[in-house]
Amino acid sequence: MPPFARHTALVVSVLTGIFLRGAEAQTFPTRPITLVVPFAAGGPSDTIARLIAQSMSKTLNGSVVIENVAGAGGTLGAARVSKAETDGHTLLIHHVALPAGASLYKNLSYDTATAFEMLGLINAGPMVLLARKNDPAADAPALLARLRGQGGDAMKSTLAHAGVGSNSHLCGLLLSRALKVSFTQVAYRGTGPAMNDLVSGQVDLLCDQSTTAVPQVSSGTVKGFAVTSGKRLGVLKELPTLIEAGLSGFEFTIWHGLYAPAGTPQPVIEALNRALGVALADAQISARFADVGTNSYPEAERTPEAHRALFQREMTVWKEVITATSEDK
Ligand code: MLT
Numbered sequence: 001m002p003p004f005a006r007h008t009a010l011v012v013s014v015l016t017g018i019f020l021r022g023a024e025a026q027t028f029p030t031r032p033i034t035l036v037v038p039f040a041a042g043g044p045s046d047t048i049a050r051l052i053a054q055s056m057s058k059t060l061n062g063s064v065v066i067e068n069v070a071g072a073g074g075t076l077g078a079a080r081v082s083k084a085e086t087d088g089h090t091l092l093i094h095h096v097a098l099p100a101g102a103s104l105y106k107n108l109s110y111d112t113a114t115a116f117e118m119l120g121l122i123n124a125g126p127m128v129l130l131a132r133k134n135d136p137a138a139d140a141p142a143l144l145a146r147l148r149g150q151g152g153d154a155m156k157s158t159l160a161h162a163g164v165g166s167n168s169h170l171c172g173l174l175l176s177r178a179l180k181v182s183f184t185q186v187a188y189r190g191t192g193p194a195m196n197d198l199v200s201g202q203v204d205l206l207c208d209q210s211t212t213a214v215p216q217v218s219s220g221t222v223k224g225f226a227v228t229s230g231k232r233l234g235v236l237k238e239l240p241t242l243i244e245a246g247l248s249g250f251e252f253t254i255w256h257g258l259y260a261p262a263g264t265p266q267p268v269i270e271a272l273n274r275a276l277g278v279a280l281a282d283a284q285i286s287a288r289f290a291d292v293g294t295n296s297y298p299e300a301e302r303t304p305e306a307h308r309a310l311f312q313r314e315m316t317v318w319k320e321v322i323t324a325t326s327e328d329k
Helices: 003-027 044-060 072-082 097-104 140-149 151-156 167-179 191-199 210-219 266-281 283-291 304-324
Strands: 033-037 064-068 090-095 116-132 158-161 184-187 205-209 222-227 253-261
Touching: 033 044, 033 072, 044 064, 044 090, 044 116, 044 210, 044 253, 044 266, 044 283, 072 090, 072 097, 072 116, 072 253, 090 097, 090 116, 097 167, 097 304, 116 140, 116 167, 116 191, 116 210, 116 266, 116 304, 140 167, 140 222, 158 167, 158 191, 167 184, 167 205, 167 304, 191 205, 191 210, 191 222, 205 210, 210 222, 253 266, 253 304, 266 283
Parallel strands: 033 064, 033 090, 158 184, 158 205
Antiparallel strands: 090 253, 116 205, 116 222, 116 253
């Protein structure tokens, strides 16, 4: 092929590509979008997903339907989305457990670092250390002293969590390490069902995200002891931070992000990021977030690039934490 013909062919194919990609964005979505929540209904990830799905449905002029694919600390839902069609109709909401899971699970069916497109960060907030409502400890220092005092015998206390690698499990891992104790762990498919068992007194402890912890503490169905943020939480200001309660340096912030399978076209990624931005700019959603002690990411920090940078940092951080603990899957 003469050089000019090669050049023309290249220009035509680039233009065709641009046209098709533009057309893809214009016609997206062509059917209901499935938003996979990798934990049980009623938990914090499910709550956040349902809040943003309503608004995104309106913006995208389609419907965003929640599917709970729970189990194995959120890795089953992630696996489902990693293998979905790359057309933007199957999305994943996930949190810190996605990058942390890369170090906790040795046989994942997806490569965490490359399997997903980042569509943007959603919210960030702390966790709350909770116990049964009739726990005898008067405050966080007393609870921590009792657990510490159990030493090798802390196995007496049951700690509920949402599966290996979930936030509630990671929070428990950090707590065990800080107190030098191990708990009897009880794994659930999400903190929704774990919370039900804490409310009915079948387990002793749960570290849950503020999203679902705040309403339970406020209504007195469980006892809140401390928050994992560096500062007290406005909506639970009577609770100290774990640092104030004596666990120096104990800080753990949870963030959620939105994902699509790797290979999703750029215009579709941009359309989904824009729709997420509209949801997070909605005053009603911000107010609902504020009521439960979580914050949406500001516009400049919810770009796909910022999301990828945080994701990569968290993969490194959790690899170090998990290597430093003997606990492994
Ligand atoms: C859930 O929605 O159940 C949680 O996000 C689980 C967790 O990571 O603790």
